[in-house]
Amino acid sequence: MVEQVKKLLDKRLKNVEELEKLRQTILDNKDASRTTVSVCGGTGCRASGAEAVVEAFAEEIERLELQVKIEFKETGCHGFCERGPVVVIGPKKIFYQHVQPEDVPEIIAETVLQGKVVKRLLYTDPATNEEITCEPDVPFYKRQTRHILGANGQIDPTDIEQYIAVGGYSALSTALFQMTPEKIIKEVTDSGLRGRGGGGFPTGRKWQSCRRAAGETKYVLCNADEGDPGAYQDRSILEGNPHSVIEGMIIGAYAIGSSHGFIYVRNEYPLAVEHARTAIEQAMDYGFLGENILGSGFDFRVTINKGGGAFVCGESSALIASLEGKVGEPKDKYIHMSEKGLWEKPSLLNNVKTWANVPLIINRGADWYAKIGTADSKGTMIFSLVGKINNSGLVEVPMGITLREMIYDIGGGIPNGKKFKAVQTGGPSGGCIPEQFLDTPVDFDELTKLGSMMGSGGMIAMDEDNCMVDVARYFIDFLKGESCGKCVPCREGLAKLSDILNRITHGEGKPEDLDTMEDLGEILSNGALCALGRTAANPVLSTLKYFKDEYLAHINDKKCPAGVCRELIEYSIDPEKCTGCGVCARNCATNAISGEKKEPHTINQDMCIKCGVCYDSCKFNAVIKS
Amino acid sequence: MTKYWISSERSVDITHAEDNNVVHFTVDDKDVAVSAGQTILEAVQRMPGIGTIPALCYHPSVQPYGACRLCTVEVSEDEGKSFRFVAACLYPVKEGIIVKTNTDRIKKLRKGIIELLLARCPDAVVVRELADEYGVEKPRFSLGDQNCILCGLCVRACQEIIGKSAISLVNRGIYKEVAAPFYAYELGDGCIGCGDCVHVCPTGAITMGDDGKPILPRVRIPYAEISAMVSPEELSASQG
Numbered sequence: 001m002v003e004q005v006k007k008l009l010d011k012r013l014k015n016v017e018e019l020e021k022l023r024q025t026i027l028d029n030k031d032a033s034r035t036t037v038s039v040c041g042g043t044g045c046r047a048s049g050a051e052a053v054v055e056a057f058a059e060e061i062e063r064l065e066l067q068v069k070i071e072f073k074e075t076g077c078h079g080f081c082e083r084g085p086v087v088v089i090g091p092k093k094i095f096y097q098h099v100q101p102e103d104v105p106e107i108i109a110e111t112v113l114q115g116k117v118v119k120r121l122l123y124t125d126p127a128t129n130e131e132i133t134c135e136p137d138v139p140f141y142k143r144q145t146r147h148i149l150g151a152n153g154q155i156d157p158t159d160i161e162q163y164i165a166v167g168g169y170s171a172l173s174t175a176l177f178q179m180t181p182e183k184i185i186k187e188v189t190d191s192g193l194r195g196r197g198g199g200g201f202p203t204g205r206k207w208q209s210c211r212r213a214a215g216e217t218k219y220v221l222c223n224a225d226e227g228d229p230g231a232y233q234d235r236s237i238l239e240g241n242p243h244s245v246i247e248g249m250i251i252g253a254y255a256i257g258s259s260h261g262f263i264y265v266r267n268e269y270p271l272a273v274e275h276a277r278t279a280i281e282q283a284m285d286y287g288f289l290g291e292n293i294l295g296s297g298f299d300f301r302v303t304i305n306k307g308g309g310a311f312v313c314g315e316s317s318a319l320i321a322s323l324e325g326k327v328g329e330p331k332d333k334y335i336h337m338s339e340k341g342l343w344e345k346p347s348l349l350n351n352v353k354t355w356a357n358v359p360l361i362i363n364r365g366a367d368w369y370a371k372i373g374t375a376d377s378k379g380t381m382i383f384s385l386v387g388k389i390n391n392s393g394l395v396e397v398p399m400g401i402t403l404r405e406m407i408y409d410i411g412g413g414i415p416n417g418k419k420f421k422a423v424q425t426g427g428p429s430g431g432c433i434p435e436q437f438l439d440t441p442v443d444f445d446e447l448t449k450l451g452s453m454m455g456s457g458g459m460i461a462m463d464e465d466n467c468m469v470d471v472a473r474y475f476i477d478f479l480k481g482e483s484c485g486k487c488v489p490c491r492e493g494l495a496k497l498s499d500i501l502n503r504i505t506h507g508e509g510k511p512e513d514l515d516t517m518e519d520l521g522e523i524l525s526n527g528a529l530c531a532l533g534r535t536a537a538n539p540v541l542s543t544l545k546y547f548k549d550e551y552l553a554h555i556n557d558k559k560c561p562a563g564v565c566r567e568l569i570e571y572s573i574d575p576e577k578c579t580g581c582g583v584c585a586r587n588c589a590t591n592a593i594s595g596e597k598k599e600p601h602t603i604n605q606d607m608c609i610k611c612g613v614c615y616d617s618c619k620f621n622a623v624i625k626s
Numbered sequence: 627m628t629k630y631w632i633s634s635e636r637s638v639d640i641t642h643a644e645d646n647n648v649v650h651f652t653v654d655d656k657d658v659a660v661s662a663g664q665t666i667l668e669a670v671q672r673m674p675g676i677g678t679i680p681a682l683c684y685h686p687s688v689q690p691y692g693a694c695r696l697c698t699v700e701v702s703e704d705e706g707k708s709f710r711f712v713a714a715c716l717y718p719v720k721e722g723i724i725v726k727t728n729t730d731r732i733k734k735l736r737k738g739i740i741e742l743l744l745a746r747c748p749d750a751v752v753v754r755e756l757a758d759e760y761g762v763e764k765p766r767f768s769l770g771d772q773n774c775i776l777c778g779l780c781v782r783a784c785q786e787i788i789g790k791s792a793i794s795l796v797n798r799g800i801y802k803e804v805a806a807p808f809y810a811y812e813l814g815d816g817c818i819g820c821g822d823c824v825h826v827c828p829t830g831a832i833t834m835g836d837d838g839k840p841i842l843p844r845v846r847i848p849y850a851e852i853s854a855m856v857s858p859e860e861l862s863a864s865q866g
Contacts, residue, residue, distance in 0.1 A: 310798070327795070332692045332716045485776065485802030486693050492742035495800045496767045516766050523738035526711045526731070527695045 012287035036090030042077025045084035056101035076240015079394035152240035171359035190366035192378030197351030213346035220261035228427030234352035242279035248355030311482035330530035373399035377443035387460035426455030429535035431542025467564035475539035490533030509555035575600035577622035584614035683777035773831035780823035792816035
């Protein structure tokens with residue numbers, strides 16, 4: 001036992017020289033001639049079976065005794081989740097998609113041992129039908145600037161030495177030994193970094209006021225309570241590169257003078273929790289956390305706190321209440337939490353992505369960082385591009401890229417030749433942006449001007465088959481369920497908005513509903529207690545602004561132009577096209593379809609529940625949706 | 627600490643008093659000076675010439691909570707360049723701020739909040755009185771049959787004054803309600819039957835039962851939503 005403890009203590013790096021020596025040793029021991037095989041082990045790829053692929057690789061490598069020849073690792077999320085499980089073979093970065101365990105022997109025999117490409121596993125560009133061999137040439141990656149996500153595909157997140165090999169903790173040693181806390185804050189301020197959690201508050205200013213705040217005890221907090229439907233950037237960073245977040249937090253703690261930090265992470269992210277926990281343990285072992293970090297005399301430790309599943313706990317004051325063990329309800333923040341936060345002590349709360357940006361800024365300098373992005377929004381932003389889009393996944397781009405580039409160049413456009421209708425940004429309380437604004441540069445201020453917001457980077461593409469009233473209803477229902485219920489505008493206002501939207505989508509809308517919804521929107525944005533409530537009307541207000549005709553069609557004509565709202569559509573059979581094959585009648589759950597064999601069938605409207613099975617199953621396009 | 631206010635005519639004396647405990651600011655175009663450490667609501671509620679700021683979840687005996695939002699006022703921290711909406715019951719007075727308590731925007735907001743409250747509690751007297759005052763007639767929304775506005779005064783009184791925390795706000799959103807902590811079916815021994823919750827309730831939603839314990843207003847929650855609720859059988863099973 002004593003010896004084990006001794007051995008553990010031995011790993012602690014006592015100064016910068018030891019860190020650099022370790023880094024050099026790791027790099028020297030790395031055999032450049034080895035072929036690298038990286039299997040994405042992010043949650044997205046795991047959902048499509050990556051764990052079995054990892055196992056298959058491990059078995060095959062052991063069977064053929066290739067341990068010396070192959071450097072095999074399970075990495076974090078590569079971003080192109082839709083194509084998972086993803087395997088990348090280095091050094092050429094040959095990119096294989098949808099890899100299954102049975103493909104593994106072939107990949108090893110052909111690609112690893114003979115350098116031949118397995119064509120059927122390559123990605124084909126839907127636009128040009130061209131097969132693409134290398135990861136960087138895939139259009140989805142080609143237009144990205146992956147400063148934050150880049151290391152995800154290179155390192156095994158459970159091995160601190162791999163992070164050190166790619167330059168990890170060098171920013172920390174620079175910060176501790178070559179910079180004063182003031183200089184660090186100045187660097188962060190000059191970089192123009194703004195909070196990536198959605199608020200976009202200048203990070204440097206937050207750090208400054210927390211440093212100036214009176215009090216011995218201060219806390220550093222990391223917000224990893226990512227709850228937006230469809231967004232998972234924070235999870236991917238914490239899963240794939242947890243040390244970058246921890247390094248950022250240590251630098252922040254040194255800058256403001258804090259000795260204790262917390263990561264508040266969703267309990268629904270088990271892999272992120274596990275990797276963050278491993279990373280903290282390893283950072284303790286290597287002396288990046290704990291007492292006398294790298295011999296600097298600075299002490300800092302990090303604790304993980306798992307959330308209880310409330311969306312509102314991503315809001316800063318609710319997060320703090322939850323950390324304190326109270327009900328996760330927001331409070332008015334007339335006194336900033338940088339002065340009075342967790343347990344009434346000055347607290348510095350930043351999002352996962354914001355923390356991950358910090359080592360980058362320290363390593364490459366504020367000037368370099370400030371060159372990326374637009375005038376008031378610097379750096380890169382990670383979006384989760386999902387919805388009706390060919391290439392969905394995590395996308396890291398410089399601020400200021402246009403929505404058109406996002407949707408068409410990186411996203412590869414809308415599938416099945418459908419027409420683009422809108423892009424919803426900023427999570428549930430963001431807004432829908434129509435086609436005429438596709439050339440808008442994406443940054444904090446431009447999105448707000450359009451009635452939407454950056455939020456934490458959700459981006460959902462919608463096509464002509466999406467009903468915008470139904471989209472608004474979906475998000476309002478989500479927010480209604482997640483409202484903490486403390487203040488009247490949010491609790492009652494969202495419930496009433498939801499009532500009205502549900503009525504409209506059921507064909508019971510009234511012309512005066514539109515004004516009522518605008519009034520409710522104003523009550524929410526002016527009166528609600530926290531940012532969740534104040535922005536909650538955005539889905540309604542933005543669709544009312546840009547897609548009023550769809551609301552009017554639902555209310556006045558009792559029609560859903562996109563054919564989504566069940567109560568407002570009717571299925572019928574075109575007697576000219578119907579061959580009387582009877583497939584629709586056999587599939588109909590309510591026996592609403594009847595007709596003689598080889599004669600045109602008909603639908604009994606009283607019995608039809610509008611499930612759409614007939615429409616989907618007819619091979620002759622004889623079922624008409626109107 | 628004595629709280630005092632001084633009207634615009636007399637505020638001159640105190641401006642030169644070099645008293646660190648005095649804050650000067652403007653409220654509805656009047657220059658005032660009050661002792662520091664107060665909220666806007668505390669500072670202005672007794673000033674003559676300032677209209678009453680409505681507040682349903684505020685009570686001087688407990689900590690402010692900011693739930694009803696009726697006391698919302700407009701505040702400028704940059705000499706009138708920009709105004710924002712804040713809850714007067716929580717916003718601490720600061721040197722040089724400009725406060726407006728009764729602009730058209732505020733009246734409209736309060737009217738909207740009252741309409742929402744009236745839709746929830748159409749029979750609550752205090753809400754009806756406010757509705758009359760602000761000209762809210764029939765709410766445009768479906769009507770509820772509650773009396774509880776979820777101001778949380780009862781919970782705060784039980785916790786802060788009595789020190790018992792026998793009742794609690796449980797659940798979230800429209801299913802939030804006042805109940806025994808952790809959704810226990812009955813008020814436990816924590817309740818000493820003091821009746822403070824009954825007394826402090828602005829809408830009369832809590833009444834005193836014959837057994838000497840308060841009868842709490844219950845939201846009718848669909849059963850599917852009550853996953854957290856513990857039945858008496860389960861409770862005794864887990865304890866025994």
